Amino acid sequence: MRVLIAPLNWGLGHATRCIPLIRRYVKEGAEVWLGGTGASLRLLKSYFPELTSIELAPLDIRYNAGKSQVTAMLRALPQLVRFMRGNRKKIRELVSSVSFDLIISDNCFGVYSEQCDCVYMTHQLHICMPRPWRWLEPLAARCHARLYNKYKEIWVPDYADDENLSGILGHPKRLDKRVKYIGPLSRFENIERDAIDSVSTRGKYDVVAVLSGPEPQRTVFEQEIMARYADSNEQVLIVRGKTDEPMTHILRQNIMLVPHLPDDKLRQELQATKHIIARSGYSTIMDLHVLGLLSKAELHPTPGQSEQEYLAKNF
Numbered sequence: 411m412r413v414l415i416a417p418l419n420w421g422l423g424h425a426t427r428c429i430p431l432i433r434r435y436v437k438e439g440a441e442v443w444l445g446g447t448g449a450s451l452r453l454l455k456s457y458f459p460e461l462t463s464i465e466l467a468p469l470d471i472r473y474n475a476g477k478s479q480v481t482a483m484l485r486a487l488p489q490l491v492r493f494m495r496g497n498r499k500k501i502r503e504l505v506s507s508v509s510f511d512l513i514i515s516d517n518c519f520g521v522y523s524e525q526c527d528c529v530y531m532t533h534q535l536h537i538c539m540p541r542p543w544r545w546l547e548p549l550a551a552r553c554h555a556r557l558y559n560k561y562k563e564i565w566v567p568d569y570a571d572d573e574n575l576s577g578i579l580g581h582p583k584r585l586d587k588r589v590k591y592i593g594p595l596s597r598f599e600n601i602e603r604d605a606i607d608s609v610s611t612r613g614k615y616d617v618v619a620v621l622s623g624p625e626p627q628r629t630v631f632e633q634e635i636m637a638r639y640a641d642s643n644e645q646v647l648i649v650r651g652k653t654d655e656p657m658t659h660i661l662r663q664n665i666m667l668v669p670h671l672p673d674d675k676l677r678q679e680l681q682a683t684k685h686i687i688a689r690s691g692y693s694t695i696m697d698l699h700v701l702g703l704l705s706k707a708e709l710h711p712t713p714g715q716s717e718q719e720y721l722a723k724n725f
Contacts, residue, residue: 411438411511414504416445417454418517419469421623422651423693425450427567427595428516429457436461443510445521453653464504466521467496494520494557515561522560530558531565533692535589536582538716551582564588567595567696575695577724579717596693596700597673613682615666616644620676620688621651627712635687639665647679677701690722 413435417424425446432454435442444454444463448470455463469490497520501513505523513528515521522528537550558564566580570591574581580591619635621628628651639646646665655669671679680686680703688694690709698704709725711718 411435411440412443412509413440413512413514414443414445414464414510414521415514416466416516416518416521417450418519419446419448419450420517421691422450422453422653423622423691424516424518425453426597427693427696428454428514429597430595430599431514432458432461433600443508446518449654456653464500466500466518467493469493490519497521514565519557524560527563528561529563529565530561531567532558533567533576533580534717535564535566535580535586536578538579538720555586562588563590565590565592567592569593575699576692577720579692579720594696594699596697598677598697598700613679613684614645615647615679615683617646617685617687618679618683619646619648620680620686620694621649622689622691622694623651623712631689631710631712636662636665647683649676649679690718690725692717692721695721695725 415428415432415435417428419425432442432444436458442458442461444451444458444461445466446454446463447466447468451463451465455461497518501521501523505525510523510526513522513526514531515528516531517534522530532554534554535551537547537554539547539550564586566576566589568574568576568580568591575594617639621632623631632648632650635646635648640663642664644664648665648667649671650667650669652669657669660667680698680701684706686698686703686707688698688707688709690711695704695709698707704725707725709722711722
């Protein structure tokens with residue numbers, strides 16, 4: 411069985427939640443190909459250097475520095491259209507020479523083929539809009555549905571019942587019959603419960619902040635945390651979410667900054683700290699849920715990102 415898995419390059423969350431899927435298919439003996447672009451594809455290649463990878467159409471979304479992202483999204487629309495069309499062209503060229511049994515697109519628009527079974531993965535069947543634009547939510551949902559109407563199945567990484575993580579985002583009132591709930595996906599899901607429980611409850615850091623998301627909001631968030639703890643006695647670790655940078659530790663008084671951490675080390679730091687600060691991205695929420703750490707997490711939405719604002723209120 412040959413499988414192509416392609417996450418959207420919009421932050422790293424789409425890529426990290428594809429990691430357990432890739433592991434499962436590899437374990438089952440499938441020939442897995444990685445598709446994508448930018449930081450997301452580089453991240454997957456660092457986890458699975460032995461797998462074949464292909465560059466899809468480029469996408470580099472940048473947010474506004476302020477609290478509204480409406481103009482940023484409007485600016486992004488032409489790029490998103492080029493992205494989808496570019497992916498369609500690249501997939502047609504690829505399947506003309508390589509036969510796939512299954513293609514899984516994690517919100518990676520245009521990644522599908524009529525030559526094999528195709529799955530679209532998303533946690534946003536309902537699209538949240540900023541308050542003044544709420545009246546556009548039904549239209550936004552219909553536009554999104556048009557993007558995935560070529561797929562055989564729609565996978566939602568969440569529980570199907572009321573005790574779920576995505577709320578109305580993944581559980582709209584009207585549900586497409588192709589939707590399947592596959593449970594939360596986390597890069598930490600293979601960690602044994604005994605290994606989690608054995609971690610010391612007293613770590614070196616009082617606070618661990620895990621940063622993510624597009625610029626410049628990632629940098630803005632980092633600066634806010636630095637200012638918040640600049641005069642504090644608490645020991646703070648900031649994991650900057652810069653997976654392409656070399657492992658360089660920067661100590662500023664009581665604050666340690668690292669570009670990234672291996673999964674086992676990050677899990678240990680999260681387990682051992684008293685307080686976690688992170689964006690309320692859905693992949694982050696799934697990671698914290700799998701580790702049993704949502705209760706000590708302080709979740710901050712990216713300003714103007716309605717989906718994260720909704721999730722932050724839920725937790």
